[in-house]
Amino acid sequence: MSALILALPAGLAVGASLGALGAGGSILTVPVLVYLLGRSAHQATTMSLVIVGATALAGALAHARAGRVRLGPGLAFGALGAAGSVLGSKLGARIDPNVLLLAFAVLMLGAATAMLVRSRRTGARAAPDAAGPPAGATATAGAPAARRRVTVSTVVKIVAAASVVGLLTGFFGVGGGFVVVPVLVLVFGYDTASAIGTSLVVIAVNSAVALGTRLAAHVQLPAGALLALFLAAAITGALLGRRYAARLDPRLLGIGFSVALVILALYMSARSLTALG
Numbered sequence: 001m002s003a004l005i006l007a008l009p010a011g012l013a014v015g016a017s018l019g020a021l022g023a024g025g026s027i028l029t030v031p032v033l034v035y036l037l038g039r040s041a042h043q044a045t046t047m048s049l050v051i052v053g054a055t056a057l058a059g060a061l062a063h064a065r066a067g068r069v070r071l072g073p074g075l076a077f078g079a080l081g082a083a084g085s086v087l088g089s090k091l092g093a094r095i096d097p098n099v100l101l102l103a104f105a106v107l108m109l110g111a112a113t114a115m116l117v118r119s120r121r122t123g124a125r126a127a128p129d130a131a132g133p134p135a136g137a138t139a140t141a142g143a144p145a146a147r148r149r150v151t152v153s154t155v156v157k158i159v160a161a162a163s164v165v166g167l168l169t170g171f172f173g174v175g176g177g178f179v180v181v182p183v184l185v186l187v188f189g190y191d192t193a194s195a196i197g198t199s200l201v202v203i204a205v206n207s208a209v210a211l212g213t214r215l216a217a218h219v220q221l222p223a224g225a226l227l228a229l230f231l232a233a234a235i236t237g238a239l240l241g242r243r244y245a246a247r248l249d250p251r252l253l254g255i256g257f258s259v260a261l262v263i264l265a266l267y268m269s270a271r272s273l274t275a276l277g
Contacts, residue, residue, distance in 0.1 A: 003037045003038055003226055004225060004226055004229060006036055006037060007037060007226050007229040007230040007233065008229060008230075008233045009233075010032045010036055010037065010230065010233070011051075011229065011230040011231065011232070011233025011234040011236075011237060012233045012234070012236060012237035012240075013028070013032075013237065014026065014028050014029050014032055014051070014230075014234050014237065015055055015233060015234035015235060015236060015237025015238035015239075015240075015241060016237040016238065016240060016241035017237075017241065017257065018052075018055055018056075018059065018175075018234070018237075018238045018241065019059065019237065019238035019239060019240065019241025019242035019243075020241035020242065020244070020253060021115070021241075021253065021254065021257055026048075026051075026052045026055065026056070026174060026175045026177070026203070027107070027108060027111050027174050027175075027178075027261065028264075029044075029047075029048040029051055029052055029173070029174070029234075030044045030045055030048050030104060030172065030173055030174065031104075031108075031264055031268060033047055033048065033230075034101065035268075035271075037226065037230075040097060041097035041098075041100045041101050041104075042092075042093060042097060042100070042219075044173065045092055045100070045171075045172060045173035046173065046211070046214055046219055046221060047173075047221065047227050047230075048172075048173030048174065049169070049173045049207045049210050049211040049214070050207075050211060050221065050227060050231065051227070051230060051231050051234050052169075052173065052174065052175050052203060052207050053203065053204050053206075053207025053208055053211065054204075054231055054234075054235065055231070055234045055235050055238050056175060056200040056201075056203035056204040056207065057200070057204040058235045058238060058239070059197075059200045059238050059239075059242065060074075060197065060200035060201045060204060062239065062242060063193075063196070063197030063200060064197065066197075068193045068194050068196070068197035068198075069194070069197040069198055069200070069201060070188075070190070070194060070197075070198045071198075071201060073184075073188065073198060074198040074199075074200075074201030074202050074205075075201060075205060077158070077162050077165075077180070077184075077198075077201075077202045077205075078162075078166075078201065078202045078204070078205025078206055078209075079205065080158065080159055080162035080163065080166075081162040081163055081164075081165050081166025081167075081169070081202070081205075081206050081209075082166060082205075082206070082209045083163065083166065084162070084163040084164065084165070084166025084167035084168075084169075084170065084206075085166035085167070085169050085170040085206045085209040085210040085213065086166075086170060086209060086210070086213045087166075087167060087170065088166065088167040088168065088169065088170025088171035088172075088210065089170035089171070089209075089210040089211075089213040089214050090170075090213065090217070091170075091171055092170060092171040092172065092173070093214060093217065093219060096276075098272045098275040098276045099272070099276070100172075101268055101271070101272045102268070102269060102272035102273065102276070103171075103172075104172055104268065105265040105266075105268040105269040105272065106265070106269075107168070107172060107174070108261045108262075108264060108265035108268070109261070109262060109265045110178075111178045111261060112257075112258040112259075112261035112262050112265070113258075114178040114179075114182070115178060115254045115257060115258045115261070116254065116255065116258045118178075118181075118182070118254060120251075154187060157183070157187055158183070158187060161179060161180075161183045161187075162202075164176075164179060165179050165180055165202065165206060166206050166209070166210075169203070169206040169207055169210050170206070170209075170210035170213065173210070175199075175200075175203035175206075175207070176202075176203065176206070177196075177199045177200075177202075177203055180195075180198075180199040180202050180203070181195045181196055181199050184198055184199060
């Protein structure tokens with residue numbers, strides 16, 4: 001019963017972080033399920049695929065209504081990561097739970113670093129005076145993405161990035177948006193808003209593939225009532241987070257979340273290393 005009571009605020013918090021931050025916000029799902037709601041590592045990563053995938057889908061629909069989703073490239077990116085999702089899902093189900101959580105802590109440190117870099121770039125773009133955007137600034141939300149010449153090197157980078165994102169999703173039950181968004185911005189030339197909206201399509205596709213792989217291997221979804229309540233709260237939180245994020249300084253929001261990730265990663269590492277020792 002206590003887990004059901006905690007599921008509502010926990011789901012709202014996870015959803016709000018995803019809605020406000022976009023890339024990287026969903027990485028809190030697994031630690032919350034393990035350390036707050038008492039799920040095992042393997043249960044948490046499987047439940048996370050449902051929560052992250054459904055929340056990403058809801059977010060993608062909201063972004064699509066605002067014209068911030070490139071559906072074709074998003075579906076293609078997700079399809080390219082399908083093999084990685086399948087492989088990651090199979091590997092994640094077989095690894096020792098404490099090793100899985102230790103690896104997850106390392107992933108969180110990587111996500112924190114990526115978000116700090118993104119926050120610094122956001123601050124740098126906001127630094128010029130109010131006379132107008134700097135030369136070479138990214139397009140506004142909803143504007144068409146800049147055309148980029150497709151080369152063999154570009155294709156290799158896209159396939160590699162899609163495979164890594166799929167692997168992360170299948171293995172850890174996370175979205176991998178902190179990898180997808182920079183790729184969409186730097187390789188595809190998308191503005192940040194369109195990159196975030198499109199990344200949610202990629203996350204939804206990869207989560208569905210990874211979850212299908214686990215269900216095909218007869219992995220059962222645990223705690224149906226808990227999962228349903230957490231999912232409903234997360235979707236609500238994501239919609240609220242997206243609505244109110246505009247009132248907050250995105251740079252400070254990113255830095256604060258990154259610091260929280262580092263602290264949580266250190267805690268997870270200490271717990272996992274103690275259990276392994």
